[in-house]
Amino acid sequence: MISAFTGTQIRAAEQPLLDAGEGAVLMQRAAHGLANAVVNELRSEGRRLYGSSVTVLAGKGNNGGDGLFAAAILARRGMRTTAVLTAGSAHPGALGAFGAAGGRIHVLDENNAEELAVLIAGDDVVIDAILGTGARGGLGGPAAELIVALQELKPKVVVACDVPSGVDADTGEVHWPVLTARLTVAFGAVKAGLMADPGEGCAGRVLPVPIGMEDSLPLPALRRLSVRDVAAVLPNPGRRVHKYTRGVLGIVAGSERYTGAAALSVEAASVAGAGMVRYLGPETVARQVLERTPEAIWEPGEPGRVQAWLLGPGLNGTEQLQRARDVLAAASAAGQPAVVDAGALELLPERCPPHWILTPHAGELAALLGRGEVCVTREDVESRTLHFVRLAAEHTGAVVLLKGATTLIASPSGAVFSQSEGCPWMSTAGSGDVLGGILGALAATYAESGMDDDGPFAAQGIEPAERWAAAAAVGASIHGMAGSAASAGGPLTASDIVRAVPGVYRALMEHRTR
Ligand SMILES: NC(=O)C1=CN([C@@H]2O[C@H](COP(=O)(O)OP(=O)(O)OC[C@H]3O[C@@H](n4cnc5c(N)ncnc54)[C@H](OP(=O)(O)O)[C@@H]3O)[C@@H](O)[C@H]2O)[C@H](O)CC1
Numbered sequence: 001m002i003s004a005f006t007g008t009q010i011r012a013a014e015q016p017l018l019d020a021g022e023g024a025v026l027m028q029r030a031a032h033g034l035a036n037a038v039v040n041e042l043r044s045e046g047r048r049l050y051g052s053s054v055t056v057l058a059g060k061g062n063n064g065g066d067g068l069f070a071a072a073i074l075a076r077r078g079m080r081t082t083a084v085l086t087a088g089s090a091h092p093g094a095l096g097a098f099g100a101a102g103g104r105i106h107v108l109d110e111n112n113a114e115e116l117a118v119l120i121a122g123d124d125v126v127i128d129a130i131l132g133t134g135a136r137g138g139l140g141g142p143a144a145e146l147i148v149a150l151q152e153l154k155p156k157v158v159v160a161c162d163v164p165s166g167v168d169a170d171t172g173e174v175h176w177p178v179l180t181a182r183l184t185v186a187f188g189a190v191k192a193g194l195m196a197d198p199g200e201g202c203a204g205r206v207l208p209v210p211i212g213m214e215d216s217l218p219l220p221a222l223r224r225l226s227v228r229d230v231a232a233v234l235p236n237p238g239r240r241v242h243k244y245t246r247g248v249l250g251i252v253a254g255s256e257r258y259t260g261a262a263a264l265s266v267e268a269a270s271v272a273g274a275g276m277v278r279y280l281g282p283e284t285v286a287r288q289v290l291e292r293t294p295e296a297i298w299e300p301g302e303p304g305r306v307q308a309w310l311l312g313p314g315l316n317g318t319e320q321l322q323r324a325r326d327v328l329a330a331a332s333a334a335g336q337p338a339v340v341d342a343g344a345l346e347l348l349p350e351r352c353p354p355h356w357i358l359t360p361h362a363g364e365l366a367a368l369l370g371r372g373e374v375c376v377t378r379e380d381v382e383s384r385t386l387h388f389v390r391l392a393a394e395h396t397g398a399v400v401l402l403k404g405a406t407t408l409i410a411s412p413s414g415a416v417f418s419q420s421e422g423c424p425w426m427s428t429a430g431s432g433d434v435l436g437g438i439l440g441a442l443a444a445t446y447a448e449s450g451m452d453d454d455g456p457f458a459a460q461g462i463e464p465a466e467r468w469a470a471a472a473a474v475g476a477s478i479h480g481m482a483g484s485a486a487s488a489g490g491p492l493t494a495s496d497i498v499r500a501v502p503g504v505y506r507a508l509m510e511h512r513t514r
């Protein structure tokens with residue numbers, strides 16, 4: 001499990017060490033970690049250190065200090081090093097070390113941003129050490145001009161020091177302009193803003209570097225399940241199971257207008273481990289569903305027993321909406337888990353049970369919050385994903401899974417998971433219906449026993465109040481892995497994601513036996 005913390009949490013954990021006069025030691029560790037990361041990045045491209053060039057953009061605080069000390073190390077190892085001081089002044093000790101190691105220094109002013117950008121852009125590596133966890137807002141003035149000009153010139157390799165300057169370390173909010181990094185070297189621990197959009201999109205790969213205060217960290221603000229975690233909690237049928245105990249999922253999806261959504265979500269649920277899928281919808285849609293997934297059961301009347309529900313993909317028309325309303329009421333009364341997507345989100349009661357999983361995209365999340373009179377737009381949600389997903393979980397009382405390049409899953413208890421296994425090609429019609437099917441299958445499977453204190457989540461140390469959010473994170477992860485496998489770098493359809501799901505399960509099961 002990867003844990004992420006806010007800048008404030010990290011600063012608090014550092015404080016006892018700073019009080020004990022260990023600040024300089026922490027900075028040296030950070031600088032060595034950063035310098036090593038630059039060396040490895042160059043080596044991975046088959047480049048020699050000697051004769052390669054690096055520029056550090058250094059702000060006036062400790063972030064700039066880390067960058068300058070790292071550049072001094074790189075200078076001593078044979079790199080041509082330049083520093084651009086973006087605030088006129090810089091950490092005195094680090095600047096001294098940099099000068100002593102033979103680095104060249106330029107001072108950014110009102111008139112030289114473009115000229116310096118041209119000078120730097122040809123370097124092999126640019127280290128962004130302008131702002132770290134001490135930032136308030138983003139870059140302005142000449143520093144912003146420099147970043148805009150540099151971004152246009154497409155520098156070869158950008159390594160961000162602790163956090164890309166302009167990304168809010170706590171929230172992932174981005175204050176443009178930001179220099180997009182290939183790698184972010186995070187000191188002490190990953191910052192929460194590097195695992196939430198839009199910040200994650202600026203950070204590239206994130207490499208945590210321990211600096212000695214990790215034991216003092218509190219509970220994380222955000223967690224990400226690793227492949228190993230997902231493998232460990234994946235439902236694994238024992239010898240004595242049958243289709244009913246594996247988990248039966250009821251699906252209310254599709255309509256005359258959107259038949260594909262029903263077909264995709266039923267098929268996805270079937271391949272994602274549900275023991276059986278019962279489909280509720282009009283006969284014309286059911287025919288197409290069964291043509292694609294003959295294993296599913298059409299329920300024209302009162303449905304048979306299910307362990308969980310999926311409602312919403314492609315839902316349209318009075319008849320289907322009424323069906324969904326009835327099912328929601330029955331699921332609530334029976335205490336059954338439900339995955340609620342798309343059209344069914346509008347049918348939710350004011351407060352939902354904590355084992356319901358809502359799966360809005362940014363626009364739907366804005367609408368959901370609007371019901372509670374929080375007036376936000378899709379753009380607001382997209383720019384502060386972590387904040388709004390938490391708020392939606394708090395307001396609705398349910399687990400809220402906000403779909404995106406980084407999928408955030410907030411539990412009403414306050415825990416947040418972040419998964420990012422997918423790829424941009426997955427932004428395609430029907431992809432969300434497949435996610436709904438996978439989540440539904442997991443909900444039906446886990447509903448039987450997965451959430452107990454002797455179940456897989458408890459074994460991973462996940463608290464009872466966080467388990468449904470963790471289950472949703474498993475679904476997001478499988479969906480992302482299946483999409484990336486199906487894409488292999490190229491375009492794909494939602495059906496391709498479905499076809500890749502069993503292979504992902506197999507690979508995860510293998511992981512488990514290793
Ligand atoms: N705490 C430690 O011992 C260690 C920290 N590490 C590294 O330090 C940074 C955090 O360093 P800090 O000096 O606290 O803050 P920054 O470097 O991020 O910012 C420095 C100053 O910049 C000014 N500021 C804030 N916002 C802006 C802005 N939008 N534009 C321009 N300037 C801004 C502000 O100064 P003011 O005088 O304006 O208030 C900041 O104080 C952390 O990220 C690590 O990289 C080490 O890693 C380990 C030890």
Ligand SMILES: [K+]
Pocket residue numbers: 063128129130131132160161162163164165
């Ligand atoms: K930085």
